[in-house]
Amino acid sequence: MKILIGTDTYPPTVNGAAQFSQRLARGLASRGHEVHVACPSPTGRPSRIDTDDGIVVHLARSFHYPKYQNFPVALPGTVGRFVRRLLDDVDPDAIHLQDGFFLGRTLLKQARKRGIGVVATNHLMPQNVVDHLPIPTFLHSVTAKLLWWDLARVYGGADVLTSPTPKAVELLEESTGLQAIAVSNGIDIAPYLPTTEPATDEEAPAIMFVGRLDPEKRVDDLLHAMARLPEGIPGRLEIIGKGPQGDAWKAQARQLGLQPNRVVFHGFLSEAELLAAYRRAAVFTMPSIAELQSLATLEAMAAGTPVVAADAMALPHLVHHGDNGFLYAPGNVTELTHHLTTLLQDAQLRTSMGVRSREIVSDHCLERTLETFEGLYSDAMRSARLPR
Numbered sequence: 001m002k003i004l005i006g007t008d009t010y011p012p013t014v015n016g017a018a019q020f021s022q023r024l025a026r027g028l029a030s031r032g033h034e035v036h037v038a039c040p041s042p043t044g045r046p047s048r049i050d051t052d053d054g055i056v057v058h059l060a061r062s063f064h065y066p067k068y069q070n071f072p073v074a075l076p077g078t079v080g081r082f083v084r085r086l087l088d089d090v091d092p093d094a095i096h097l098q099d100g101f102f103l104g105r106t107l108l109k110q111a112r113k114r115g116i117g118v119v120a121t122n123h124l125m126p127q128n129v130v131d132h133l134p135i136p137t138f139l140h141s142v143t144a145k146l147l148w149w150d151l152a153r154v155y156g157g158a159d160v161l162t163s164p165t166p167k168a169v170e171l172l173e174e175s176t177g178l179q180a181i182a183v184s185n186g187i188d189i190a191p192y193l194p195t196t197e198p199a200t201d202e203e204a205p206a207i208m209f210v211g212r213l214d215p216e217k218r219v220d221d222l223l224h225a226m227a228r229l230p231e232g233i234p235g236r237l238e239i240i241g242k243g244p245q246g247d248a249w250k251a252q253a254r255q256l257g258l259q260p261n262r263v264v265f266h267g268f269l270s271e272a273e274l275l276a277a278y279r280r281a282a283v284f285t286m287p288s289i290a291e292l293q294s295l296a297t298l299e300a301m302a303a304g305t306p307v308v309a310a311d312a313m314a315l316p317h318l319v320h321h322g323d324n325g326f327l328y329a330p331g332n333v334t335e336l337t338h339h340l341t342t343l344l345q346d347a348q349l350r351t352s353m354g355v356r357s358r359e360i361v362s363d364h365c366l367e368r369t370l371e372t373f374e375g376l377y378s379d380a381m382r383s384a385r386l387p388r
Contacts, residue, residue, distance in 0.1 A: 001377055002034040004090055006107040007098035010039035010057075013070055014242070014268065015212055016295050017123035020185045021098050027186075027370045029054040036090050038083070038103060040072040046082065058086055060103060065132075074103040083110050092116060094377040098123060100154035108157050117380030119373065120158035122172050122180070124151055125313070127216045127290035132244075152176035159380035164293035165314040171292075183376070185293050186369025189361060192278060192302035204234035204261075205282030205344055208305070210274070210296040213243030218287040218310065218330070220252055225337040226263060227256040235344045237263045240277060278303040282350055283343050289330045291315055301361040306353035308339045324356035 005025055009018040021037070029035045035055045040062035041047065049057040060082045062072035074082075083106045095111050097104045097120040104120075111118045126144035135143060152175075155161055161180040163169045169180045207226075211217050219239060226237050237258075239249075246265065253263045269277060278284075284300035286309040291297070297307055297318050307325035309315040321327045326339035343350050 001093045003028055004036045004092035004095045006038045006095055006104050008101040008103050012042055017098050019295055025055045026053050027366055040074045042072050076102050079103055079106050083107055094380050100151050105154045112157055115384050117384035118158045119160045119376050119380050120155045122163045125290045125292055131215045148175040159383040160376045165317045167314040168292040183372050184364040184369055186366035187298045187302055187364055188366045189302045194304055204236040206280055207235055207237045207283045208281035209285050210240045212241050213246040216290040219249050221287045221333055222285055223253050224333045226258055228337045233341055233344050240266045240269055242268050281305050298361055298364055301357035304354035304358045306343055306350050324353050324360055
């Protein structure tokens with residue numbers, strides 16, 4: 001099939017939706033499909049790029065949104081012309097939308113006019129958006145409701161609607177009245193499997209966090225937990241990622257008296273460096289309260305790592321309390337500290353829980369995700385031809 005993936009966020013922008021869009025494109029191309037991606041230009045200038053992995057990336061004219069680091073936005077006054085020309089040139093069999101912002105909604109509108117099947121995936125969590133809007137806190141709840149209303153208005157025109165987990169589908173259906181199915185974002189498990197390389201001696205087991213340093217990630221809870229670890233318990237927190245809260249959390253680590261050998265801020269890592277970090281991690285932590293799935297948690301589980309996560313949104317679909325890790329009430333630093341302490345002082349428990357993590361993540365293999373979407377594209381193509 002000829003598939004066009006439309007997304008308002010794509011690498012080099014770093015977030016879960018961007019990473020999923022790229023992995024989806026690469027996976028479909030590897031299975032013999034002709035894959036095109038439409039996204040805002042990271043430089044602002046429109047262009048076309050034929051990548052080494054067989055994907056054609058069409059970059060729309062854009063501007064950078066100042067409240068979100070490295071986030072280009074398709075320029076409203078030009079996106080309509082861009083989309084019309086793109087569909088004329090590519091003439092896709094199906095379109096897979098990742099969001100309903102300027103580019104996504106324009107693609108959907110034009111697809112309806114041309115009888116092109118559309119699959120739409122929701123990655124939206126209002127909590128991930130409102131903190132980056134120039135509005136006072138007391139308006140966040142109203143803004144979240146408006147975001148859901150707008151999403152329902154746009155995505156109501158899709159032939160098939162998905163979200164990554166059953167919890168994400170439940171939230172979407174309750175908030176919009178639309179019907180959707182759960183399709184995991186998926187992960188290529190093979191690169192994360194343990195190697196035969198001998199383990200290196202570490203001064204302390206590594207506790208790992210990977211993600212954008214945004215307010216809803218709650219990394220400050222991890223910092224407080226590290227400061228409360230009982231004396232004599234070894235452990236080093238490694239924080240991987242960049243974002244607007246980075247400087248504030250570094251300052252907080254200093255205020256809590258956490259020495260550089262107790263907390264390390266790595267910033268952005270290359271794919272090879274990130275893979276090495278996952279492999280050396282003893283414990284993975286995800287304190288976020290706004291995860292529709294969490295690719296980072298899937299990656300850590302694929303590497304055979306136990307997970308301590310907030311009991312919020314979709315994380316309980318991945319972390320089974322007492323089986324492959326522990327869940328704690330969001331914001332409960334005492335509970336978080338207890339679970340970290342339990343794992344840090346019991347290497348055998350870490351090993352057994354890590355084995356279960358690998359077993360659980362096998363249900364989220366990328367090949368299964370790709371097969372599912374191939375079927376949904378065919379369904380959307382048939383549905384698009386039916387009278388409306």
